[in-house]
Amino acid sequence: MSALFGNYGRRPVHLVKGQGTKVYDEAGKEYLDFTSGIAVLSLGHANPILVNAIKEQSEKLWHISNLFDSPEQEQLAATLVKDTHLAHGFFCNSGAEANEAAIKLARKHTGKHTIITFQQSFHGRTFGAMSATGQTKVQQGFGPLVEKFIHVPFNDVTALEAAVDDEVAAIMLEVIQGEGGVNVVSDEFGKAIAKICEEQGILLIVDEVQTGIARTGTRYAYEQIALKPNIVTLAKGLGGGFPIGAMLGTAEMYDTFSPGTHGTTFGGNPLAVAVAQTVLNHVFEKSFLREVMKKSDYFKEQLAKALPADKFSVKGRGLLLGLGCGEAVAPLITKAEEAGLLLVGAGEDVIRLLPPLTVTYEEIDAAIVILAGILIN
Incomplete structure (x- = not known):
């Protein structure tokens, strides 16, 4: 019996090294990694610029308490809020932690407790984030959840309007529901949320844990919708593989998180901040963002050519794409793995396509060849 708990349904592949979009198992077999650690590896595996950032910082300072001043955190926060309506940042270690901070901030700032979220949403597995999540399979077996979360159907304006009353502190939204099926918020729904x-x-809390940091072709996915969130949460791609999360807020939120209201031991440590700043210095460049959009368009065009439209659908934005298969995708993901392509699902019948943002056009072509081979042959 394993010395590990069995809370992960692990695949029988032991990956030992990677470079860019490619990874290798202990037998030397090569795979195209179109999971990116589930939208984490913005710049691919073992990118030299991130290796150097870690090496240089590791020789100076690994960890200090947040009791001390950190100009590096200041710089990272300033980069994240630059040219936005947001003003301040808080750093933690994960997306769930960022969402916990957002829930606390919203409740404390408004003095109200009800938060509206959406069915099929996913916000994390800590108690507050799990309670916010609109999937019962995530919540089963853990007893009473945190109260005052209302889950309404996604993209349903009438249902949302009916749920709003004077006790609502915030609406918590994923612009694209990654775990829930790569469901994209409609323009109508986005406008309705903004108006309400x-x-x-x-x-308005926008959970950008999976969609943020250039994953959808803009710095943040909310920039593509008529939304101006008061609070934004980030993680995954922010550290390019190194654990870091963040919560951003508008200037009005500043006084609510006064000293002692929230904190973290490891959040925003020098190693994480150095790596995240290096990631942003690259992925927030306009030319890089344009290239993500170009790769996305190419990917979708080639998928449409390779797969019959009456059986498969493509949705999503940037390099967060979903391939609707109309059948259970778990066996298909296993077949793809055997053929050298690593994938992850999104719900029961959608394959999520999450290559590193540095993926090449040739690697996209190679992935499509494998996909077509398992899906239509």
């Missing part, structure tokens, strides 16, 4: 928040004085 403005007219009712309700805060």
Whole structure:
């Protein structure tokens, strides 16, 4: 019996090294990694610029308490909020932690407790984040959840309007529900949310843990919708593989998180900040963002050519794409793995396509050849 708990359904592949989009198992077999550690490896495996950033910082300082001043955190926060309506940042270690911070901030700032989230959403597995999540399979077996979360159907304006009352502190939204099936918020729904928040004085929390940091072809996915969130949460791609999360907020939020209201031992440590700053210095460049969009368009065009439209659908934005298969995808993911392509699902019948943002066009072509081989042959 393993010395590990069995809470992961692990695949029988032991990966030992990687470079860019390619990884290798202990037998030397090569795979194209179109999981990116589930939207984490923004710049691919073992990118030299990140290796150097870690090496240089590791020779200076690994960890200090957040009791001390950190100009490096200041710089990272300034980079994240630059040219946005946001003003301040808080650093932690993961997306769930960022969402916990957002929930606390929204409740404390408004003095209200109800938060509206959406069915099929995913916000994490800590108690607050799990309670916010709109999937019962994530919540089963853990007893009473944190109260005052309302889950309404995604992209349903009527249901959302019916759920709003004077007790609502915030609406918590994923612009694209990654875990829930790569479901994209409609323009109509985005406008309805913006109107409700403005007219009712309700805060808007946008969970960009999976969609942020250039994954959808803009710095943040909310920039592609008519939304101005009060709070934004980040993780995954921010550290390019090194653990770091962040919560951003508008200037109005500043006084609510006064000393002692929230904290973390490891959040924003020098190693994590150095890596994240290096990631942003590259992926926030306009030319890099344009290239993500070009690769996305190419990927979708080639998928449409390779797969019959009456059986498969492509959705999503940037390099967060979902391939609707109309059948259970778990066996298909196993077949792809055997053929040298690593994939992850999104719900029961959608394959999520999450290559590193540095993926090449040739690697996209190679992945499509494998996909076509297992899906239509």
